[in-house]
Amino acid sequence: MFPSRFRYEAPTSIEEAIALLGANEDAKVLAGGQSLIPMMKLRFANPALLVDINNIPDMGYHRADADGSFRIGALCRHADLEKSTILREHQPLLAAAAPLVADPIVRTRGTFVGSVCHADPQGDWAACMVALGGSVIAQGPNGKRAVEVKDFVSGPFTTVLARDEIAIEGVVPKAQGTRTGGYLKLERRVGDFATAAVAVSLDMSGGVVKNAGIGLVGVGSQTINASEAAAALIGSSLDDEAVDRAAELAAEASNPRGDHRGSADYKRHIVSTFVTRIIANVQRSEMQVA
Amino acid sequence: MALDEIKIGGLGASRRRVEDNRFIRGKGNYVDDVVLPGMLHMEILRSPLAHARIKSIDTSAAYAIPGVRMVMTGEMMAARNLAWMPTLSYDTQAVLATDKVRFQGQEVCAVIADDPYIARDGVEAIVVDYEPLPPIVNPTQAMADDAVLIRDDKVNQSNNVIFDWEVGDRESTDRAFAEADMVSEIDMHYPRSHPSPIEACGSIADYDRSTSKLTVYMTSQAPHIVRAAVSMVAEIHEHMIRIIAPDLGGGFGNKVPVYPGYVISILASILLEKPVKWIEDKTGNLISTGFGRDVYLKGKLALRKDGKILGVRMDTVSDHGAFFSDAQPSKFKIGLIHSAFACYDIPTAYLTNRGVYTNKAPGGVAYRCSFRVTEAMFFQERMVQAAADDLGMDQAEFRRVNLVKDDDFPKRTPFGFLTDSGQYEKCLQIGLDAIDYDNFKEQKAEAAKRGRLLGIGISTMTEPLGAGNSREYDILGIKMFDSAELRVHMTGKAILRTGAKTQGQGHETTWAQIVAHELGIPAEDIVVEEGDTDTAPFGMGTYASRSTPVAGAAVSMVSRKIRAKARKIAAHLLEVSDEDIEWELGRFYVRGAQDRGVTIQECAMAAYSNVPDGMEPGLENNAYYDPPNLTWPFACYISTVEVDPLTGVWDVIRMVAVDDCGVRINPMIVEGQIMGGLTEAYAMANMQFITFDEDGNCIGSNYMDYLLPTAWETPGFELHEVVTPCPHHPIGAKGIGECATVGGPAAFVNAVMDALKDIGVRNIDMPLLPDRVYEAIQTGQDVSGHPPVKNR
Known part of the structure; x- marks a missing residue:
């Protein structure tokens, strides 16, 4: 690869990194680099300075905290999450999405927080975080x-x-009851941008949905928060009527463009099909548990 | 006392590939690994537009960048009569655009600089002023009355048609249709695809003024053809040109043509008197170099009620892009597409083809296609399945009725080729048994009751591999034979060189096995070298599955010449006459006294130390082999699939492959070739194509849009074999490299179509993307996939 000329710094503290960003007009943070480096290769991105944060200690964690929140550090790789047992235990939606992020090579290096910051409408994690009501x-x-x-x-x-801010952590709030959910993605090949993908998070208590969130991928110019669709599920017992309504509202919330991956109608149809399928899968696994 | 042939790595040994030793250690030597003293780096500026007039080019900002040595323009090329070059199909192709750009990605300027970063900076600094023209992305647009003339550079070119070609017997075919009980018709488009070798193209041109010698390291599957072409284009005498094709990271037909980048780097080296390296990037490779397919079919079969095919009619239109640059035998404008239906006993056939120019990259003959046999066999097997369905006949039974029988050989094909051997029904039966055909049909019916869509698809075909013979096959008049040269050293070790050029096929392994088979010299004692025109004998290179049928035969023949001389030496050493000498693998002995003998190694030593009076010393020779016919491997591929009716996604349940490629030299390599081919077949059926939008933008210019399947998607393959030796090849081998790529796609597509049969869908154009399949399920209509891509 032959990018434009750029300067490179590798600070060892977050304060130093923030100072470098503040002092330089056209600087970019390099974490996993799985989107930034290809863009530099194509010269779509031509930053003057790369601030590599990989030498900053203690940012590769992910953990379930005592207050019920789940925290993911800025250098936690997709592959760390894919292999994580505590993620599976506490965050079923994130655990479902982890093996579907990009491809195994990208997952080894790319980071969760970096993916959210890249703000690609194709990003899996941003949609999951929207569904979970998560923060950065x-x-x-x-x-x-x-x-x-x-x-x-x-x-x-x-x-x-802001120019001199770094996203250091992703936080998933405490569940209101038992957390469940799922992630489905239609892609033509591993690592392809999604034709469409859907993240559904459900907090359940006594067979009733206490909280819900739905995030949509690849069906608009940015990650879509299908809040009305999610609202249709809250208070329900996931009966067919509520699920159908949510699927319909999710399809309405999407705003896809037709392209070589499929027509706009097709993508909307996939959104509603996936909402229905994820909830059916959740119900099936609940039944198996019971 | 004869040697164990498998132990010495002879015929039939699944010997590990010797070349892999260096490849898996990262010690391969590709063009980009070659570094010459004082070498400069070249980068090409490509057109962002598909069709536009060039109003002006300003290179001053590029020249202002320190380290930029030269900015080559079309005008500079034209001053040396090099702005245009001849193609392998008697057309011309722009090297650097002078008047217009005719496809997105066309070469406009080249920057030569001290390093590749500066060369890129230079390319970005060039300012080109374009006046856009309407882009043409399919033949319908090209042939419209008001279509803009793409090739206004050509005298006497008044429209966008390149040629009209026909083959077969029109009259008798018309009669067959008139007499038929039923006519089955189907239209389809075989989409444009790209071979996409992992290593893109590149060259290092090194012109030495003191010796007047031009050395070019080049990604070429056919270095001798390039040497001839360069000598014609650059007016350098042929003996002063040395083309070296080092290790190649795949070719698949993409590295047969001569590309503008090669020519520009050569001129730059001559002008600058420095070595000039050009390494194409992936996007450059995908958008500008030799593609495959892009052919439209209107197909018809004349049928009798009992299932017998009475005649074939195929009307085809081929989209060649902006220049007709197909690398193919000169007699055949649309390759060997008329090999269609060669495995069926059909009295008559007629095919027309119209070739057209469009604003797309040039090419058409590439991607394991064996000169467009991919299109022939895909169309054939889709037409066969549609006909079986139209007759309401089982697809396996329909094939049984029409396949050529074992004792019918030699047999004229419907379009006039001569097939010579095969056991077609046996292959089909092995495939049907392996997939448990009848049982699957029951499963399918059962699943249908629960709303599940299962399907089974068959593809049976024989294809012509191994051009020539030289009577019918030539490229630019150069006959398509091939060659081998064998030198046996005094210790019995040897070096073999051929006119072929391996790109992953494993020649370094398999050629040595042929020598081992003929001479009994262990394969590990033979080194194989290809690709350097100063040392290798003249040959036409490796493509179209021709290496084993042609160069491989030459390896056999040269070994036999060596053996004939060694026999005389053996008679001398054993003090008997030639007629009293017998041969067993690796050893001559006296007839009637098997313990009195000499090994081939002892003969080799004597060739340099103790030759009989009157005999030339040494033990080396060469052979030029002109095959009497093509070889005709047969294959039966059967796939089962399940289609998800709510998303259109389909999954392969099983894929069974039965291949008969005659005698297998290295069964492991043959199986590798088949699995690779089936993977490509699956790719084309499922996900892989290059399309264009209305503005002529290429969609498929990188690996996010042009999809190569990974291990994750690729289904498992179950391989079976039948061996019907080729009657005219010295060791009975037939070509195999392209069989699965050629025959595989129809098996997958037929399986999906079988699943959708009851919905009334007869065709979905490849690739069978989920949205296309879903649309077909929803509408019950066929879905076409030709460009421009729909933005709905």
Whole structure:
């Protein structure tokens, strides 16, 4: 690859990294690099400075905290999540999505937080975080702030991060009951951009949906938060009527463009089919448990 | 006392590939690995537009970048009469555009700089002012009355038609249709695809003014053809040109043509008197170099009620892109597409083809296609299945009725080729048994009751592999024979060189096995070398599955010449006359006294130390082999699938392959070739194509859009074999490299169509993407897939 000329820094503390971002006009953070490096190769991205955060210690974690939240550090790789037993135990939606992110090579290097920050409408994790009501912790020269992912992505490939802020952590809030959910993606081949993908998160208690979220991938110019579809499920016992309504509203929330992966109608149809299928899968596995 | 042939790595040994030793250690030597002193780097500026007039080119900003040595333009090429070059199909192709750009990705300028980063910076700094013209992306647009003339550079070219070609007997075919009980018709498009070798194209041109010698390291499957072409285009005498094709990272027909990048790097080296390296990137490879297929069919079969096919009519249109540059035998404008229906006993056939120009990259003969046999066999097997369905006849039974019988050989095909051997029904039966055909049909009916869509598809075909003979097959007038040269050293070790060029086929392994078979010299004692025109004997290179049928035969023949001389030496050493000498593998002995003998190694030593009076010393020779006929391998591929009616996604349940490629030299390599071919077949059926939007933008310009299946998607393959030796090949071998790529796609597509048969769908154009399958299920209508891509 022959990118444009760029400068490279590899700080060893987050403060140093933030200072470098503040001091340089056209700097980009390099974590896993699985989107940034290909874009530099194609010269779509030509940053003047790369701030490589891989030498900053203690950011590769993911953990379930005592307060019920689940935290993922900025250097936690997709593959770490794919192999994680605590993820499977606490976050069924994320566990379902982990093996479907990109391909095994990308998963080895790419990061969860980096994927959310890249804000690609094709990003799997952003849709999952939207469904889960998750947040990103951004750190800047004046300290940290939490931003909900649904507000974090401000457009295709853009976020509300300030120039001198780094996303240091993703946070999934505590479940309201038992958390369940699932992720389905239609792709022509492993590593392909999704024709469409759907993330459904359900917090259940006594057979009733206490909280729900639905995130949509690849069917609009950014990650879609299908909140009305999710609302149709809250309070229901996942009866056919509620599920059909949610599937219909999710399809309505999507705003796909026809392309060589399929027509807009087809993609909308896949969204509703996947909402139905994910919930059916959830119900099937509940029955097996019971 | 004869040697164990398998132990010495002879015929039939699944010997490990010797070339892999260096490849898996990262020690291969590809063009990009070659570094010459003082070497400069070249990068090409490509057109962003599919069709546009060039108003001006400003290279001043590029020249201003430190380290930029030269910016080559079409004008500079034209000053040396090199702006256009001849193609392998007697057309011309722009090297660097002077007047217009005619496809997206066409070469416009080239920057030569101290390193590849600077060369890229230079390319970005060039300013080209284009005046857009309407782009043409399919033959219908090309043939419209008001279509813009793409090739306005050509005198006497008044429209976008390149040629009209026909083959077969029109009158008798018309009669067959008039007399038929029923006519089955089907239309389809075999989409454009790309061979996409992992290593893209590249060259290092090194012109030495002091010796007037031009050395070019090049990604070429046919270095001798390139040497001839360069000597014609660049007006350098042939003996002053040395083409070296080092290790190639795949070819698949993509590396047969001569590309503008090669020519520009040669001129740049001559002008700058420095070695100039050009390494194409993946996008450059996908959008500008030799593609495969892009042919439209209107097919008809004349049928009798009992299932007998009475006649074939195929009307085809081929989209060649902006220049007719197909690498194919010069007599056959649309390759060997008329090999269609060669495995069936059909009295008459007629085919027309119209070739057209479009605003797309040139090519058409590539991707394991054996000169468009891919299209022939895909169309054939789709037409066969549609006909069986139209007759309401079982698809296996329909084939049984029409397949050529074992004792019918030699047999004229409907279009006039001569097939010579095969056991077609046996192959079909092995396939049917393996997939448990009758049982699957019951399962399918059972599943249908629960709304599940299962399907089974068959593809049976024989294909012509191994061009020539030289009477009918030539490229630019050069006859399609091939060659081998064998030198046995005094210790009995040997070096073999051929005019072929391996790109992954394993010649270094299998050629040595043929020598081992003929001479009893262990394969590990033979080194194989190809690709350097200064050392290798003249040959036409490796493509169209021709290496084993042609160069492989030459290896046999040269070994036999060596054996004939060694026999005389043996008689001398054993002090008997030639007639009293017998041969067993690796050893001559005296008839009637088997213990009195000499080994081939002892004969080799004597050739350099103790030759009989009057005999030339040494033990080396060469052979040029002109095959009497093509070889005709047969294959039966059967696939079962399940289609998800709610998404259109289909999964392969099983894929059974029965291949008869005659005698197998290295069964492991043969199986590898079949599995690779089936993977490509699955790719084309399922996901892989290059299409264009209305503006002529190429969709498929990188690996996110042009899909190569990974191990995750690729189904498992179950391989079976039948061996019917080729009657005219010295060791009975037939070509195999392309069989599965050629015959495989129809098995998958037929299986999906079988699943949708009851819905009334007869055809979905490849690739059978989920949205196309879903649309067919929803509408009950056929789905076409030709460009421009629909943006709905």
